[in-house]
Amino acid sequence: MEYRIKDISLAEEGRRRIDWAESHMPVLVALRKKYGETKPLKGIRVAGCLHVTKETGVLVRTLKAAGAEISWCGCNPLSTQDDVAASLAKHEEVSVFASKGVSTEEYYDDIHSAMRLNPHITIDDGADLTVEMHKALEQGKKSGLTGPLFGGTEETTTGVIRLRAMQKAGKLLYPIIAVNDAETKHDFDNVYGTGQSALDGIIRATNVLLSGKNVVVAGYGHVGKGVARKAAGLGANVIVTEVDPIAALKAKLDGFSVATMKNASKIGDIFITATGCKDVILGEDISQMKDGAILANAGHFNVEISIPDLEKQSTAKKSINDSTMQYDLHTGNRVYLIGEGRLVNLAAAEGHPSEVMDMSFANQFLSVLKLAASKGSLKPMVYNIDKEQDQQIAMAKLQSMGVEIDQLTAEQKAYLEGFSEGT
Ligand SMILES: NC(=O)c1ccc[n+]([C@@H]2O[C@H](COP(=O)([O-])OP(=O)(O)OC[C@H]3O[C@@H](n4cnc5c(N)ncnc54)[C@H](O)[C@@H]3O)[C@@H](O)[C@H]2O)c1
Missing domain, CATH: 3.40.50.1480 (Adenosylhomocysteinase-like)
Structure with a gap:
């Protein structure tokens, strides 16, 4: 060993x-x-x-x-x-x-x-x-x-x-x-697990109040759905960005705003990527962000927020704490990146x-x-x-958990598996 x-x-x-x-x-x-x-x-x-x-x-x-x-x-x-x-x-x-x-x-x-x-x-x-x-x-x-x-x-x-x-x-x-x-x-770990722990990471790193904030969630799959629901539960206004029309429609009918990243980047206070895709937040988005915007990623790799673009948009950077970096943008605004754009729930919390x-x-x-x-x-x-x-x-x-559920009777099972019985 x-x-x-x-x-x-x-x-x-x-x-x-x-x-x-x-x-x-x-x-x-x-x-x-x-x-x-x-x-x-x-x-x-x-x-x-x-x-x-x-x-x-x-x-x-x-x-x-x-x-x-x-x-x-x-x-x-x-x-x-x-x-x-x-x-x-x-x-x-x-x-x-x-x-x-x-x-x-x-x-x-x-x-x-x-x-x-x-x-x-x-x-x-x-x-x-x-x-x-x-x-x-x-x-x-x-x-x-x-x-x-x-x-x-x-x-x-x-x-x-x-x-x-x-x-x-x-x-x-x-x-x-x-x-x-x-x-x-995936219906539990990705949804409830990452949903809760991604916000836990952001809160541990910044201690910001989520209530009343515009939280932009990129991706409304398992992880994004979990993050969006938990953020809404804490009083945030959630804006979802998506590329899949069905996922976008689900987000809309679940009561969230849906927008392009180009538009969402102007109004977001906190951005959380959860897509598994790269280049979801690029320099052009970062340059439009409000002063104090917070960036975090919950997807597997650190490619969702373009760190090279963030560096290019910045004149200086300084560490705020173990997991938060302040970037001073050419625009005069500051944005904060948590956990180097790596999985925020593990980089800044306990997973x-x-x-x-x-x-x-x-x-x-x-x-x-x-x-x-x-x-x-x-x-x-x-x-x-x-x-x-x-x-x-x-x-x-x-x-x-001490939860009991019902069981199908033989007749119910036959009914569900058959086609002869109607009304
Ligand atoms: N942080 C963690 O602990 C943790 C836990 C589970 C999964 N993950 C990772 O999170 C990522 C998402 O996993 P999932 O299970 O939710 O996947 P998923 O396939 O269920 O959902 C991904 C969603 O992102 C959307 N999407 C893809 N590219 C996009 C883009 N450019 N802009 C906006 N939306 C886009 C897709 O349409 C899809 O709806 C993966 O990388 C996965 O490995 C992380």
Whole structure:
């Protein structure tokens, strides 16, 4: 076991915070209890590239309890919680390569270090590890990857998009389970998790009052919808920008204003991008912004707000606090960028609440079990989570919350599946 982290002396604090997350993740804890006895991952090497947060700590404990040997790295230069990384290294005996604030070069070094485990299974968030694994596989055995490689999982929308593009181009070399596409993942984690934690990041970084502010949300998909609803709940006037007419119409009928970024940029107080696309806020938009406008991104990569354009529009910049940078524009106005335009909920807050990560990571864990059981027999393509797993996780979550639901009778089931009965 080896590690490269910021400060091992933070391990006790990290352990206490992982314990806290665990007490809010009953579905994952139940899986850990169940599979901790049979150890279906004994002898299986798992390399993970996923935000090193206290919730990830609970996933790692679960994989470990099921018998896996684990290496881990962060999937974003700013999202690692250094106390959690220390605890994983010291208390969970995981090879961890992750620190908050790494350079791009260090970030990729960490990914390559995690790959040295020669994994049977990869767990990814954004597809950076999977892409690096593919480059290594193309080099053959000299890369240190001697196999067997059973497959991988992918946690987020952007990662799934990248991997489906690889599949389409005939470049995907091993099977991937699209954890993001589980309903118990994207309909909860992306919507409620990012919705709440993105605002948490903005509030922690600036402590601005959202009430009465014009909050511009770019993208009205899962994440954008969650952010828009939570901002409205805090009293903000929400303006949505979109490129998809159906999503724009949904935003409009949900009661939000819809505008182009060109128009919204003149009136927004706070801008939050959530598209998974690049160049959503460009120099021409920034130059129109009001004095004091705040810019934040909730999408996976730091490409949604053009940082090069922001630099070009500015005469000077200065740091306001750990996560906020003031840019003085040529226009004489100031704008504030949070978390370097990286995922604001992780760069400036703690990421998603444990309660939603409970379901996302239950999907991750069960997908890893599936890949381990497949022993490499799956074809290299992107797989969806099956409905049964989704339903099982939703039911377990409801039970943990003390919620009961009705069940179909045999007659109702036949009615819903048939066509002969009408009025
Ligand atoms: N911050 C987090 O913790 C977190 C969590 C989950 C997902 N994500 C990331 O958030 C991003 C969005 O994920 P999602 O699940 O909401 O995706 P989604 O596909 O459900 O929604 C994206 C929306 O953005 C719109 N869009 C695309 N380009 C646009 C543009 N140029 N301008 C305006 N709108 C545009 C699309 O039409 C779509 O409606 C992805 O990068 C995803 O990986 C981040």
